[in-house]
Amino acid sequence: KQEVTQIPAALSVPEGENLVLNCSFTDSAIYNLQWFRQDPGKGLTSLLLIQSSQREQTSGRLNASLDKSSGRSTLYIAASQPGDSATYLCAVTPLNFGNEKLTFGTGTRLTIIP
Amino acid sequence: DVKVTQSSRYLVKRTGEKVFLECVQDMDHENMFWYRQDPGLGLRLIYFSYDVKMKEKGDIPEGYSVSREKKERFSLILESASTNQTSMYLCASSFGLRGLGRNEQFFGPGTRLTVL
Numbered sequence: 001k002q003e004v005t006q007i008p009a010a011l012s013v014p015e016g017e018n019l020v021l022n023c024s025f026t027d028s029a030i031y032n033l034q035w036f037r038q039d040p041g042k043g044l045t046s047l048l049l050i051q052s053s054q055r056e057q058t059s060g061r062l063n064a065s066l067d068k069s070s071g072r073s074t075l076y077i078a079a080s081q082p083g084d085s086a087t088y089l090c091a092v093t094p095l096n097f098g099n100e101k102l103t104f105g106t107g108t109r110l111t112i113i114p
Numbered sequence: 115d116v117k118v119t120q121s122s123r124y125l126v127k128r129t130g131e132k133v134f135l136e137c138v139q140d141m142d143h144e145n146m147f148w149y150r151q152d153p154g155l156g157l158r159l160i161y162f163s164y165d166v167k168m169k170e171k172g173d174i175p176e177g178y179s180v181s182r183e184k185k186e187r188f189s190l191i192l193e194s195a196s197t198n199q200t201s202m203y204l205c206a207s208s209f210g211l212r213g214l215g216r217n218e219q220f221f222g223p224g225t226r227l228t229v230l
Contacts, residue, residue, distance in 0.1 A: 042224060043221040043224045049218045093217065
Protein backbone atom coordinates (compact mmCIF):
# COMPACT_ATOMS: atom_id res chain seq x y z
CA LYS A 1 0.00 0.00 0.00
CA GLN A 2 1.37 3.40 -0.99
CA GLU A 3 2.40 5.69 1.85
CA VAL A 4 3.35 9.31 1.33
CA THR A 5 5.26 11.22 3.99
CA GLN A 6 6.19 14.87 4.29
CA ILE A 7 8.84 15.95 6.74
CA PRO A 8 8.95 18.30 8.54
CA ALA A 9 5.32 18.76 9.54
CA ALA A 10 5.96 22.47 10.11
CA LEU A 11 8.62 24.90 8.96
CA SER A 12 9.28 28.58 9.70
CA VAL A 13 11.73 30.64 7.66
CA PRO A 14 12.48 34.37 7.35
CA GLU A 15 11.16 36.22 4.34
CA GLY A 16 13.44 36.19 1.32
CA GLU A 17 15.02 32.82 1.97
CA ASN A 18 14.96 29.95 -0.46
CA LEU A 19 13.49 26.76 0.95
CA VAL A 20 12.84 23.12 0.11
CA LEU A 21 9.86 20.99 1.06
CA ASN A 22 10.18 17.22 0.98
CA CYS A 23 7.85 14.42 -0.07
CA SER A 24 8.62 10.69 0.13
CA PHE A 25 6.61 7.78 -1.21
CA THR A 26 7.07 4.07 -0.64
CA ASP A 27 5.91 2.63 -3.99
CA SER A 28 7.75 3.91 -7.06
CA ALA A 29 4.99 2.67 -9.41
CA ILE A 30 3.48 6.10 -9.84
CA TYR A 31 2.07 7.84 -12.88
CA ASN A 32 2.64 11.38 -11.65
CA LEU A 33 2.97 13.52 -8.54
CA GLN A 34 1.07 16.68 -7.78
CA TRP A 35 1.91 19.50 -5.37
CA PHE A 36 -0.87 21.56 -3.76
CA ARG A 37 -1.11 24.44 -1.37
CA GLN A 38 -3.92 24.88 1.13
CA ASP A 39 -4.71 28.07 2.99
CA PRO A 40 -6.45 27.72 6.37
CA GLY A 41 -10.08 26.70 6.01
CA LYS A 42 -9.86 26.64 2.21
CA GLY A 43 -9.66 24.10 -0.57
CA LEU A 44 -6.53 22.88 -2.31
CA THR A 45 -4.86 24.85 -5.08
CA SER A 46 -2.88 22.85 -7.61
CA LEU A 47 0.69 24.17 -7.95
CA LEU A 48 2.58 21.73 -10.13
CA LEU A 49 2.09 18.32 -11.67
CA ILE A 50 5.18 16.33 -12.57
CA GLN A 51 4.95 13.21 -14.71
CA SER A 52 6.91 10.10 -13.75
CA SER A 53 9.01 10.51 -16.90
CA GLN A 54 10.00 14.06 -15.93
CA ARG A 55 12.72 15.18 -13.56
CA GLU A 56 11.53 18.75 -12.99
CA GLN A 57 8.66 21.14 -13.44
CA THR A 58 8.78 24.89 -12.92
CA SER A 59 6.20 27.59 -12.37
CA GLY A 60 7.40 31.06 -11.41
CA ARG A 61 9.31 30.85 -8.12
CA LEU A 62 8.39 27.18 -7.68
CA ASN A 63 10.36 24.21 -8.90
CA ALA A 64 9.36 20.61 -8.30
CA SER A 65 11.75 17.72 -8.80
CA LEU A 66 11.05 14.01 -8.91
CA ASP A 67 13.33 11.05 -8.33
CA LYS A 68 11.03 8.09 -8.83
CA SER A 69 13.65 5.44 -8.16
CA SER A 70 14.38 6.79 -4.70
CA GLY A 71 10.75 7.67 -3.99
CA ARG A 72 11.35 11.36 -3.42
CA SER A 73 10.10 14.70 -4.62
CA THR A 74 11.05 18.20 -3.53
CA LEU A 75 9.33 21.53 -3.92
CA TYR A 76 11.76 24.43 -4.06
CA ILE A 77 10.43 27.92 -3.32
CA ALA A 78 12.73 30.79 -4.24
CA ALA A 79 12.77 34.16 -2.50
CA SER A 80 9.99 33.28 -0.07
CA GLN A 81 7.25 35.82 0.72
CA PRO A 82 4.72 36.06 3.56
CA GLY A 83 2.02 35.15 1.02
CA ASP A 84 3.66 31.75 0.63
CA SER A 85 2.56 30.84 4.16
CA ALA A 86 0.22 27.86 3.80
CA THR A 87 0.16 24.09 4.11
CA TYR A 88 1.78 22.28 1.21
CA LEU A 89 0.63 18.81 0.25
CA CYS A 90 2.00 16.33 -2.25
CA ALA A 91 -0.05 13.50 -3.78
CA VAL A 92 0.78 10.61 -6.10
CA THR A 93 -1.33 8.94 -8.80
CA PRO A 94 -0.81 5.17 -9.09
CA LEU A 95 0.64 3.75 -12.28
CA ASN A 96 -2.13 1.29 -13.05
CA PHE A 97 -4.32 2.70 -15.80
CA GLY A 98 -7.83 3.64 -14.78
CA ASN A 99 -6.95 4.21 -11.15
CA GLU A 100 -7.13 7.93 -10.46
CA LYS A 101 -7.12 7.67 -6.67
CA LEU A 102 -4.59 10.07 -5.22
CA THR A 103 -2.61 9.19 -2.13
CA PHE A 104 -1.87 12.34 -0.17
CA GLY A 105 1.02 13.20 2.07
CA THR A 106 0.55 14.50 5.56
CA GLY A 107 1.48 18.07 4.61
CA THR A 108 4.05 20.66 5.68
CA ARG A 109 2.75 23.83 7.31
CA LEU A 110 4.98 26.66 6.11
CA THR A 111 5.24 30.02 7.86
CA ILE A 112 7.23 32.85 6.30
CA ILE A 113 8.32 35.37 8.90
CA PRO A 114 8.27 39.00 7.68
CA ASP B 115 -9.47 28.58 -15.48
CA VAL B 116 -11.01 25.44 -14.11
CA LYS B 117 -13.74 26.19 -11.65
CA VAL B 118 -15.06 23.75 -9.09
CA THR B 119 -17.78 25.13 -6.85
CA GLN B 120 -19.44 23.69 -3.78
CA SER B 121 -22.94 24.62 -2.68
CA SER B 122 -22.06 25.82 0.82
CA ARG B 123 -18.94 27.00 2.64
CA TYR B 124 -20.39 26.31 6.07
CA LEU B 125 -23.23 24.03 7.07
CA VAL B 126 -24.69 23.14 10.47
CA LYS B 127 -27.03 20.16 10.75
CA ARG B 128 -28.56 18.06 13.50
CA THR B 129 -27.95 14.39 14.15
CA GLY B 130 -30.22 12.23 12.02
CA GLU B 131 -30.84 14.82 9.31
CA LYS B 132 -30.32 14.00 5.64
CA VAL B 133 -27.60 16.21 4.22
CA PHE B 134 -26.81 17.03 0.61
CA LEU B 135 -23.50 18.49 -0.48
CA GLU B 136 -23.32 19.59 -4.07
CA CYS B 137 -20.34 20.05 -6.34
CA VAL B 138 -20.31 21.54 -9.82
CA GLN B 139 -17.41 21.80 -12.28
CA ASP B 140 -17.41 23.80 -15.49
CA MET B 141 -14.61 22.13 -17.46
CA ASP B 142 -16.38 19.07 -18.83
CA HIS B 143 -14.28 16.78 -16.62
CA GLU B 144 -15.07 13.08 -16.65
CA ASN B 145 -13.80 12.33 -13.14
CA MET B 146 -15.19 13.74 -9.92
CA PHE B 147 -14.20 12.98 -6.32
CA TRP B 148 -15.39 13.57 -2.76
CA TYR B 149 -12.87 13.74 0.08
CA ARG B 150 -13.07 14.55 3.74
CA GLN B 151 -10.23 16.18 5.62
CA ASP B 152 -9.68 15.84 9.34
CA PRO B 153 -6.80 17.01 11.54
CA GLY B 154 -4.23 14.28 11.94
CA LEU B 155 -5.90 12.04 9.35
CA GLY B 156 -5.29 14.07 6.21
CA LEU B 157 -7.45 13.75 3.11
CA ARG B 158 -9.44 10.58 2.67
CA LEU B 159 -11.40 9.59 -0.42
CA ILE B 160 -15.08 8.87 0.17
CA TYR B 161 -16.44 8.21 -3.33
CA PHE B 162 -15.53 8.97 -6.90
CA SER B 163 -17.12 8.83 -10.32
CA TYR B 164 -15.60 8.29 -13.76
CA ASP B 165 -18.75 9.04 -15.70
CA VAL B 166 -22.39 9.96 -15.42
CA LYS B 167 -24.34 7.48 -13.30
CA MET B 168 -21.14 5.66 -12.39
CA LYS B 169 -19.69 5.62 -8.91
CA GLU B 170 -17.04 3.77 -7.01
CA LYS B 171 -16.30 3.53 -3.32
CA GLY B 172 -13.24 5.17 -1.97
CA ASP B 173 -11.51 4.40 1.31
CA ILE B 174 -14.28 5.50 3.72
CA PRO B 175 -17.71 5.17 2.03
CA GLU B 176 -19.64 4.07 5.11
CA GLY B 177 -22.46 6.43 5.99
CA TYR B 178 -22.32 8.21 2.62
CA SER B 179 -23.84 7.84 -0.82
CA VAL B 180 -23.38 9.81 -4.04
CA SER B 181 -25.30 10.78 -7.13
CA ARG B 182 -24.09 11.84 -10.55
CA GLU B 183 -27.00 12.45 -12.89
CA LYS B 184 -25.22 15.06 -14.99
CA LYS B 185 -21.58 15.22 -15.99
CA GLU B 186 -20.91 18.54 -14.27
CA ARG B 187 -22.58 17.76 -10.95
CA PHE B 188 -21.60 15.31 -8.22
CA SER B 189 -23.59 15.15 -5.00
CA LEU B 190 -22.58 13.67 -1.67
CA ILE B 191 -25.40 12.49 0.56
CA LEU B 192 -25.31 11.80 4.26
CA GLU B 193 -28.42 9.67 4.76
CA SER B 194 -28.55 10.20 8.53
CA ALA B 195 -25.92 12.64 9.75
CA SER B 196 -23.89 11.74 12.81
CA THR B 197 -21.49 13.78 14.92
CA ASN B 198 -18.51 11.82 13.62
CA GLN B 199 -19.26 13.18 10.16
CA THR B 200 -18.34 16.68 11.30
CA SER B 201 -15.51 17.52 8.94
CA MET B 202 -14.27 19.55 5.99
CA TYR B 203 -15.59 18.08 2.74
CA LEU B 204 -13.69 18.71 -0.48
CA CYS B 205 -14.80 18.02 -4.01
CA ALA B 206 -12.38 17.62 -6.92
CA SER B 207 -12.52 16.93 -10.64
CA SER B 208 -10.15 15.93 -13.43
CA PHE B 209 -10.06 15.03 -17.08
CA GLY B 210 -10.05 11.35 -17.93
CA LEU B 211 -7.16 11.95 -20.28
CA ARG B 212 -4.35 10.21 -18.51
CA GLY B 213 -2.68 9.29 -21.79
CA LEU B 214 -2.28 12.96 -22.56
CA GLY B 215 -1.04 13.74 -19.08
CA ARG B 216 -4.17 15.69 -18.30
CA ASN B 217 -5.34 14.06 -15.13
CA GLU B 218 -4.52 16.90 -12.75
CA GLN B 219 -7.11 17.17 -9.97
CA PHE B 220 -8.72 20.54 -9.27
CA PHE B 221 -10.42 21.19 -5.95
CA GLY B 222 -13.37 23.22 -4.79
CA PRO B 223 -13.26 25.61 -1.81
CA GLY B 224 -14.60 23.03 0.64
CA THR B 225 -17.66 22.76 2.87
CA ARG B 226 -17.18 22.84 6.62
CA LEU B 227 -19.95 20.63 7.99
CA THR B 228 -20.82 20.59 11.67
CA VAL B 229 -23.26 17.96 12.94
CA LEU B 230 -24.74 18.75 16.38
